Amino acid sequence: MALIGNIRLNTGQNINIPDIEWGTAGIIGLNQNYWYYSNGNNPATQPYWGDVISKINAKGAIANYWGDVYNLFMDRSAHPASYWSEGAGKTWLDNVRAHTYFIFGSLDNGGTFICKDSGNKYYLMALRGTFNDDSTLGDDYAYWFQGVPGQSSDGLTASELQTAFFIQYDDINGSPKLWIFYTPNGLGWRNYDANAFPTSTYYGTTLDDCLSNPNWEEVLPAISLNGTIPENMFVCSDVTGETVYSSQGYKAIGSDGEGVYPQYSHRAGSILGGSRIDSSENPYNSTSTTSPTGDPWDDTSDKIPGTDEDQFTIDALNSGFYTLYNPDKTQIKAFNNYLFSDITDAMSQILKRLISNPIEYVVFCAMCHFTPPSSNTAHISFCGLDSGINANLISKQMHPIDCGSVDLFYIGKDGLKHDDTSSFLSYDPYYKIQIYLPYIGIKDLKTSDVMRGTLSVKYWVDLLTGACIAQLTVNRTSRGSHDVNLDSVIAEFTGNCYEHLPMSATDWRGMATSIMQFAGGAASVASGNAAGLGTMASAVMAEKVTVARSGQLAANYGYMGKQTPYLIISRAINQTPENFKEWEGLPSNITYGISELSGYTEIDPNTLWVNNIPGITEREADMIRSICNEGIIV
Amino acid sequence: MQLTYYNNKSDKRYLNKNIEQLVLTGHSNPVNIVLVDDTDIVTPVFKMSDHDLYMTANYCYVDTLRRYYFIDDVTLSEGYAFLHCTCDVLMTYKEEIKQRKVVVKRQENNFNLYQVDDKITLLNYECVKTISFPTDKGFDANKQEFVLCTIGNTNA
Numbered sequence: 001m002a003l004i005g006n007i008r009l010n011t012g013q014n015i016n017i018p019d020i021e022w023g024t025a026g027i028i029g030l031n032q033n034y035w036y037y038s039n040g041n042n043p044a045t046q047p048y049w050g051d052v053i054s055k056i057n058a059k060g061a062i063a064n065y066w067g068d069v070y071n072l073f074m075d076r077s078a079h080p081a082s083y084w085s086e087g088a089g090k091t092w093l094d095n096v097r098a099h100t101y102f103i104f105g106s107l108d109n110g111g112t113f114i115c116k117d118s119g120n121k122y123y124l125m126a127l128r129g130t131f132n133d134d135s136t137l138g139d140d141y142a143y144w145f146q147g148v149p150g151q152s153s154d155g156l157t158a159s160e161l162q163t164a165f166f167i168q169y170d171d172i173n174g175s176p177k178l179w180i181f182y183t184p185n186g187l188g189w190r191n192y193d194a195n196a197f198p199t200s201t202y203y204g205t206t207l208d209d210c211l212s213n214p215n216w217e218e219v220l221p222a223i224s225l226n227g228t229i230p231e232n233m234f235v236c237s238d239v240t241g242e243t244v245y246s247s248q249g250y251k252a253i254g255s256d257g258e259g260v261y262p263q264y265s266h267r268a269g270s271i272l273g274g275s276r277i278d279s280s281e282n283p284y285n286s287t288s289t290t291s292p293t294g295d296p297w298d299d300t301s302d303k304i305p306g307t308d309e310d311q312f313t314i315d316a317l318n319s320g321f322y323t324l325y326n327p328d329k330t331q332i333k334a335f336n337n338y339l340f341s342d343i344t345d346a347m348s349q350i351l352k353r354l355i356s357n358p359i360e361y362v363v364f365c366a367m368c369h370f371t372p373p374s375s376n377t378a379h380i381s382f383c384g385l386d387s388g389i390n391a392n393l394i395s396k397q398m399h400p401i402d403c404g405s406v407d408l409f410y411i412g413k414d415g416l417k418h419d420d421t422s423s424f425l426s427y428d429p430y431y432k433i434q435i436y437l438p439y440i441g442i443k444d445l446k447t448s449d450v451m452r453g454t455l456s457v458k459y460w461v462d463l464l465t466g467a468c469i470a471q472l473t474v475n476r477t478s479r480g481s482h483d484v485n486l487d488s489v490i491a492e493f494t495g496n497c498y499e500h501l502p503m504s505a506t507d508w509r510g511m512a513t514s515i516m517q518f519a520g521g522a523a524s525v526a527s528g529n530a531a532g533l534g535t536m537a538s539a540v541m542a543e544k545v546t547v548a549r550s551g552q553l554a555a556n557y558g559y560m561g562k563q564t565p566y567l568i569i570s571r572a573i574n575q576t577p578e579n580f581k582e583w584e585g586l587p588s589n590i591t592y593g594i595s596e597l598s599g600y601t602e603i604d605p606n607t608l609w610v611n612n613i614p615g616i617t618e619r620e621a622d623m624i625r626s627i628c629n630e631g632i633i634v
Numbered sequence: 635m636q637l638t639y640y641n642n643k644s645d646k647r648y649l650n651k652n653i654e655q656l657v658l659t660g661h662s663n664p665v666n667i668v669l670v671d672d673t674d675i676v677t678p679v680f681k682m683s684d685h686d687l688y689m690t691a692n693y694c695y696v697d698t699l700r701r702y703y704f705i706d707d708v709t710l711s712e713g714y715a716f717l718h719c720t721c722d723v724l725m726t727y728k729e730e731i732k733q734r735k736v737v738v739k740r741q742e743n744n745f746n747l748y749q750v751d752d753k754i755t756l757l758n759y760e761c762v763k764t765i766s767f768p769t770d771k772g773f774d775a776n777k778q779e780f781v782l783c784t785i786g787n788t789n790a
Contacts, residue, residue: 369777591736603738
């Protein structure tokens, strides 16, 4: 049985170390200068071996992960020669078993584990792992305590190990930082980061002394393998996680041969004493995981600024077609009199020219925020007339505009793509995704369509009309069962990406009328009563109002709008208390034998048949079903 | 009929209770009892000499009935003690219950987070964030290009 990870404090819980095995049997190897333990290939044959040698911490050891192989190395030169004589080395080499039990953490994330040699002595190793699958090992290292396996004077006996205490020490962000433990044979506190004691200590006469210290922060509960914890002991840290406090009355922290047995721990203002459960993470907040192969979920928000006032350096007035005036009431009356008074000779010449107006041969003039494709230049011509003016000649009517893509996943420790929370909270209605598309507006997306995939946007523009269609494509790998690989257009939206310029008064009137038909897009608000804080999930989502974030952004409106697509994500925030799954469990809906389970369990009473138990009464059978339906602890 | 006193240290919901048999100097444990008339074996009342009453006990086992009981209440009358009890059906039938195969609705260690969980609480405000597509692709706000369309072009 391989058991890796935090153990749960539970009075009376005993763990039989010899029965615990770590993964597959390990390979113990000997390089000229380094001992290594590996569950895979001989690391000396791997291409990263040079990096290993150069980066092994002088304090003792280093660990890394390369291609599914876990390796631990110890630097022979870091220890006295007597430890590493050929005979002693071979003894250790032969005697260390591939038995390790992780008190905290795991090999790939670092932690504290126990291993045993054939002399029935136990050794603790604090291991910091930030494994990556390139050859750079960074500053990972590990440190053996209680000496070196195989040395008869070193190690802990089983009874000594049973009374050791371990504390997982988190930083202020709640991330595992230090693996400190204490053993009764006098090693005191150990901090694997620095292989040293805490940076400072504080002693109070009583527990209250330390409670009153304003810097007192939190530490996870102490754990002992035999479940017993002496009274009147506690440990805590300050807000930086750097300073450890402890109760006085016991041996002071700070030197070998002394120690403090922690009992109490402070979590969010409460004192926990006696039998207690190791605090567990909020299962719905899995985004705190980091990955050796990829980036965690990016929980930041990109700024989407409004339209820049200075971006319109060239406008329609620069075309020379238009002149805009701002007359007052006297002047506009005068212009009216000019238009409808007697025609002079000068005006008749002008009118003659107006009848054969060349502008009739200009179909349209428009502006756009992209460069149309062209392969050569030509004179602007119309109605058989060559204007002699050279301009780029647009070569194709349909033009693609690729807006790129956005990833809606993060790579987990397993190397697979995961959604934001790895739970139902990553999907509708708890997680809403909208997309802003230039010249189209803001559209709702179905979260299930895009989550865990790569969303791409590509426009096709009809250069003859300005009509555009935005195609949204999702590329996503299957989860496994009940899922498929997806690489498809999942939505198409239409708009117009030209700002058409009127060529005549008639032209303008027609265009203005068309534009005004698209004006507005008022936000619509569905009424709903606001749900109170802490309301259950479904009730909260049922009361949420729906607001339209934009109207239709066709034509000239879109020209003034944002030119880059972006997503607007609204996600629910869960407020799950500590130890939630220990007290309430999590949704299962799976068939199990009750003997296979441990911990909090709610059973579907319709599937619990107990009436056939010899001697049971009907009332007792009903009681069993009722209690199991409400929740029991197996 | 004999009753054995225990101190139960576990919550009622535990299938297997952590119980400790009590020892009181000068007293025996188990003690002799009788079942009071007109009570049932699920919620019985046991009668005993008040000398045999263990005030520190909160749990018991009755051999003849082969059941474990929570001690809910104790009353005294005329030299006798009366234990008002409720059967702990979980502890009594724990071995048989463990053998059952059932559909588990909620579980501490075996679960699927993608099933909707109505027991969790949500805040009434949401986290809103924006994710931009690459700004070096697609339309360019800094580009303003003219498109002119004419007809009757004899040079085409």
